[in-house]
Amino acid sequence: MIPFELTILGTGSALPTSKRYHTAQVLNVRERFFLIDCGEGAQIQMRKYSVKFSRINHIFISHLHGDHYFGLIGLLTTYTLLGRTNDLHIYAHSELPKILKSQLEYMGDDIQYQIIWHPLNFKKEQTIFEDEAVKITSFPLKHRMACCGFLFTENELEQNIRKEKIDEYDIPVKMIYRIKKGENYTLPDGKIILNKELTLPAFQPRKYAFCTDTAYLPDLHKITAGVDLLYHEATFDKSLENKAEGTYHSTARQAALVARDSNAQRLIIGHFSSRYKEVDFLVDEAREYFNNTEAAYEGMIIQIPQKRVTIE
Amino acid sequence: MIPFELTILGTGSALPTSKRYHTAQVLNVRERFFLIDCGEGAQIQMRKYSVKFSRINHIFISHLHGDHYFGLIGLLTTYTLLGRTNDLHIYAHSELPKILKSQLEYMGDDIQYQIIWHPLNFKKEQTIFEDEAVKITSFPLKHRMACCGFLFTENELEQNIRKEKIDEYDIPVKMIYRIKKGENYTLPDGKIILNKELTLPAFQPRKYAFCTDTAYLPDLHKITAGVDLLYHEATFDKSLENKAEGTYHSTARQAALVARDSNAQRLIIGHFSSRYKEVDFLVDEAREYFNNTEAAYEGMIIQIPQKRVTIE
Numbered sequence: 001m002i003p004f005e006l007t008i009l010g011t012g013s014a015l016p017t018s019k020r021y022h023t024a025q026v027l028n029v030r031e032r033f034f035l036i037d038c039g040e041g042a043q044i045q046m047r048k049y050s051v052k053f054s055r056i057n058h059i060f061i062s063h064l065h066g067d068h069y070f071g072l073i074g075l076l077t078t079y080t081l082l083g084r085t086n087d088l089h090i091y092a093h094s095e096l097p098k099i100l101k102s103q104l105e106y107m108g109d110d111i112q113y114q115i116i117w118h119p120l121n122f123k124k125e126q127t128i129f130e131d132e133a134v135k136i137t138s139f140p141l142k143h144r145m146a147c148c149g150f151l152f153t154e155n156e157l158e159q160n161i162r163k164e165k166i167d168e169y170d171i172p173v174k175m176i177y178r179i180k181k182g183e184n185y186t187l188p189d190g191k192i193i194l195n196k197e198l199t200l201p202a203f204q205p206r207k208y209a210f211c212t213d214t215a216y217l218p219d220l221h222k223i224t225a226g227v228d229l230l231y232h233e234a235t236f237d238k239s240l241e242n243k244a245e246g247t248y249h250s251t252a253r254q255a256a257l258v259a260r261d262s263n264a265q266r267l268i269i270g271h272f273s274s275r276y277k278e279v280d281f282l283v284d285e286a287r288e289y290f291n292n293t294e295a296a297y298e299g300m301i302i303q304i305p306q307k308r309v310t311i312e
Numbered sequence: 313m314i315p316f317e318l319t320i321l322g323t324g325s326a327l328p329t330s331k332r333y334h335t336a337q338v339l340n341v342r343e344r345f346f347l348i349d350c351g352e353g354a355q356i357q358m359r360k361y362s363v364k365f366s367r368i369n370h371i372f373i374s375h376l377h378g379d380h381y382f383g384l385i386g387l388l389t390t391y392t393l394l395g396r397t398n399d400l401h402i403y404a405h406s407e408l409p410k411i412l413k414s415q416l417e418y419m420g421d422d423i424q425y426q427i428i429w430h431p432l433n434f435k436k437e438q439t440i441f442e443d444e445a446v447k448i449t450s451f452p453l454k455h456r457m458a459c460c461g462f463l464f465t466e467n468e469l470e471q472n473i474r475k476e477k478i479d480e481y482d483i484p485v486k487m488i489y490r491i492k493k494g495e496n497y498t499l500p501d502g503k504i505i506l507n508k509e510l511t512l513p514a515f516q517p518r519k520y521a522f523c524t525d526t527a528y529l530p531d532l533h534k535i536t537a538g539v540d541l542l543y544h545e546a547t548f549d550k551s552l553e554n555k556a557e558g559t560y561h562s563t564a565r566q567a568a569l570v571a572r573d574s575n576a577q578r579l580i581i582g583h584f585s586s587r588y589k590e591v592d593f594l595v596d597e598a599r600e601y602f603n604n605t606e607a608a609y610e611g612m613i614i615q616i617p618q619k620r621v622t623i624e
Contacts, residue, residue: 014393016386018359040386041353047330064418066389074352077378081326099414106376106411
């Protein structure tokens with residue numbers, strides 16, 4: 001299967017606990033590896049869960065609270081020590097390179113790779129990356145400081161041609177490309193073979209949305225509509241809704257409302273307050289509004305399977 | 313027992329592995345808690361091993377390679393979030409406050425405690441802290457950049473008076489202080505009771521030396537003479553002695569030579585290269601030269617017991 005796979009490295013909020021690391025995740029879209037946030041210890045977690053971290057070329061930092069980026073300088077240093085030469089793209093607040101400047105300078109000439117900084121736009125939705133496999137969009141969240149969520153949308157794969165039909169109708173190679181694009185095929189005797197007969201339906205493009213840290217945004221579902229997987233913070237339980245509002249965080253119930261309104265397939269909640277030793281009751285709370293909810297845990301891997309487009 | 317206890321939080325060198333964290337240790341001397349180096353993830357390790365980290369008021373940073381201080385900013389942030397108000401003393405290279413300046417400024421007004429920076433002297437031995445329980449000395453090591461080791465020497469405790477003797481000789485309270493200081497006691501009839509009879513011998517002051525990162529220093533034992541516990545880096549095995557020299561690190565053999573020449577009681581080796589999955593053979597190598605050697609591991613606790621001075 002062509003992968004679309006998320007690995008959770010940290011599920012805690014600002015205060016770490018003995019079990020929960022700070023926010024960091026790796027998304028593998030068709031063998032492209034994207035690191036989303038990089039809390040302290042992220043590189044150690046990547047080692048622990050055998051993430052191919054040297055293959056990460058793009059890092060996305062949602063905002064500049066330490067629990068979302070303090071692991072970055074250690075990772076950049078490790079890349080230096082490992083002799084990395086590939087460009088590294090970092091999408092973050094424009095202040096971040098300034099904040100890390102003196103530490104980066106201290107690394108000095110040893111650094112053999114280029115860091116390319118991409119400042120995020122915290123005012124409006126924006127496409128920040130696109131290649132043949134995936135399009136990545138940032139969008140503003142509502143936090144105490146400028147903060148972005150990220151939407152990863154797989155690009156459509158071509159339809160698969162049925163190999164047995166190539167032989168049956170003696171289709172020349174030059175036609176295959178056009179059939180994949182949707183054309184019918186006309187036999188020498190003028191008979192038309194419909195594209196539908198020659199191909200398998202394409203796979204549905206898969207979608208993942210990462211939403212932390214944020215207060216409840218009732219309109220967020222307009223951006224996250226139809227995602228296969230939604231990661232939404234659930235720092236608090238619903239009894240602390242006022243506290244959530246005051247600190248610009250969400251409750252498990254609110255995360256579930258976003259999933260429900262997005263018509264998402266699955267919801268993963270995380271960024272749990274250190275006050276909660278166990279989070280099962282947060283999952284229960286969310287399931288009242290959106291059944292397919294699970295709690296993130298360190299080392300959790302979520303694979304989003306490919307599904308063919310259903311033909312009516 | 314009055315504690316003199318070391319907790320090891322990280323035993324790796326520059327590259328972390330799935331099992332080894334970066335250098336950090338906590339020394340508890342009679343309920344004073346000293347953090348020695350603060351690699352990435354130190355605060356998480358402290359949670360894991362139930363270190364009373366809010367009671368740390370003094371932090372010692374040997375040098376400015378990232379694996380020895382990248383965990384500091386996260387710890388300072390956590391102190392802020394926990395509402396710390398106690399002064400925090402940090403003993404480090406004078407560049408460190410400059411390096412962390414922008415990150416500290418970003419923390420802004422939230423910080424309710426004072427950080428007092430103490431620049432280390434990398435040219436000569438220096439007393440950097442002293443109170444009634446402990447004296448702490450920094451001394452230069454030999455590394456690619458300015459680097460200090462630290463020697464923690466317990467101050468002498470008073471002799472313990474034998475309570476039964478107070479009753480036997482009807483000793484007035486005002487004399488007890490003087491007897492503890494070593495005086496004899498003269499009875500009303502002129503008979504002299506020797507101090508030795510009235511007191512238990514004092515405890516030997518305990519000593520711990522922390523030596524990382526460093527090339528082999530044949531004269532280091534002059535500073536670390538007579539320590540109860542020596543922590544000495546052993547990044548490499550003796551077959552890589554040239555590599556150790558070139559990178560200003562030590563081999564297990566060299567660590568053992570320092571322990572032997574110091575007439576130390578125990579040696580703990582650490583700061584292991586990521587090339588070593590197991591380190592038993594490094595311990596074996598060291599034991600050829602200094603038998604009482606162990607390998608550090610994450611969560612290791614070493615208690616140095618009190619011993620009374622032996623009277624001849």
